[in-house]
Amino acid sequence: MIVVLKNGAEKQKIEELKKNLNEKGLEIHESKGKDVTLWGLVGDTSRITPEELLANDIVESAQRVKAPYKQASRSFHPEDTVIDVKGNKIGDGKICSIMAGPCSVETEEQIIEVAKAVKASGARFLRGGAFKPRTSPYSFQGLGAEGLELLKIARKETGLPIVTELMAINQIPLFEDVDIIQIGARNMQNFDLLKEVGKLKNPILLKRGLSATVKEFLMSAEYIMASGNENVILCERGIRTFDNYTRNCLDLSIVPYLKKETHLPVIIDPSHACGIRWMVPTLAKAAVAVGADGLIIEVHNNPEKALCDGEQSLTPAQFDDLMKVLGKYAAVEGRTV
Structure with missing residues (x-):
């Protein structure tokens, strides 16, 4: 009410x-x-x-509020929620925040090299996977706790806040010092996990499930917020459809809809949406044009030898070229990247 x-x-x-x-x-x-x-x-x-x-x-x-998601509803909270992470604001309408880095942390040298490169190009956050949910049990599952420590080393070297995925409740103690905790698409409806991260103070980046409706997506955000954590960032990463010419189908229409329906920041993951390197820049530009508050982009210093998702990762040089173009798109709307 x-x-x-x-x-x-x-x-x-x-x-x-x-x-x-x-x-x-x-x-x-x-x-x-x-x-x-x-x-x-x-x-x-x-x-x-x-x-x-x-x-x-x-x-x-x-x-009375008609939507089943109360705290996530804009009628409940008319002003936009702005999440400040060490001086980097997400959702203020002025900046399109860019999160960039490798799908998986592989070595100290790799993550530091990529972190320095994306920072030089204008990224405001370093993303990297330590714990990796994979479709196949035989695929690289990430370095785990060691990967988290390597992310922290890269943060110390560059000053970039880190974004990484939490997969299970028993991992929470390892994530106390993580700047933004990501809840991946496969865990979007892991309600016990959502309730537990709702007790944390860390901002939560919630990815839309593989086949989730918008209502289901927002109800998952509601689980986190109802447990006390209002610092939720919504992330569209593509959904499954009947076609398979790309890895997923990027639903760009969700951005203006969520901007009307909710007060929470909305970011786009063009890398997982298409799964194809050459498509990522085009989708990233479209996301900025449609009003996304940020992007999360995979960047690897040697994609051909990446242990995970090399086919969708930009090289540092390609990311640098993209950032120069994104700045022009953002400027049309009076924003920066």
Whole structure:
């Protein structure tokens, strides 16, 4: 339920109303705009009616939220959520944040070399996989905890915040020092895991499931937010369709829809969407043009010998060329990369 307070409402009456709602088992999420104060009520709102709330002279309006995802809904939180990671803002409408790096961390030399290269080209975050969910049990599964330590070394060398994937609840203690925790497509509906990362303070990058609807995607975000962590970044990485000319089908229409429906930042993963290196720059440009808050792009210093997804990874030189072009696309909308 959404409650809008009148301007100039007395502080004492506000506190009295808060106490009354808390006693009914409702949590209050407050959002203060320039001219309005809005409350989002979470819990069993069937115990109270909009008419009861309007009986309070400090209440301007009260209405139920129709969407099943309450906290992720823009009606619940009208202002855009901006996530600040060590001074790098995601979702502020001014910057298209670029996350770049290899699919998998392989060696210290590799991750440092790639980190320095993508930073020089303008990337604001270093992505790299330590734990890798693979379709085949015989494929490279990542370096695990060792890979996390190598990412931290690269962070120390370059200053780039790190983004990497968490796969299981028992791995959480290893991720306390990770700047952005990624929940991959295969874990999008691992609800026990979502509830646990909802207890963390780390920003969570949530990838859309392989065949997930938008509603299912947002309900997964709701699991995280309902557990207390409101720092959620939504990531479209392509979905399965009847065709297979690319690895997945990139749903660019999700960006304007989510921008209207939710207040959360939205980024695009063109690398996993197509799985083909030469397509990545075109899809990246399209994502910036359609209003994405950021991109996550795979970059490897030697794609031909990569242990994972070399076919979709850009070389540092190709990434540098792309960044120069992306800046022009962003500038059309008054943004930078």
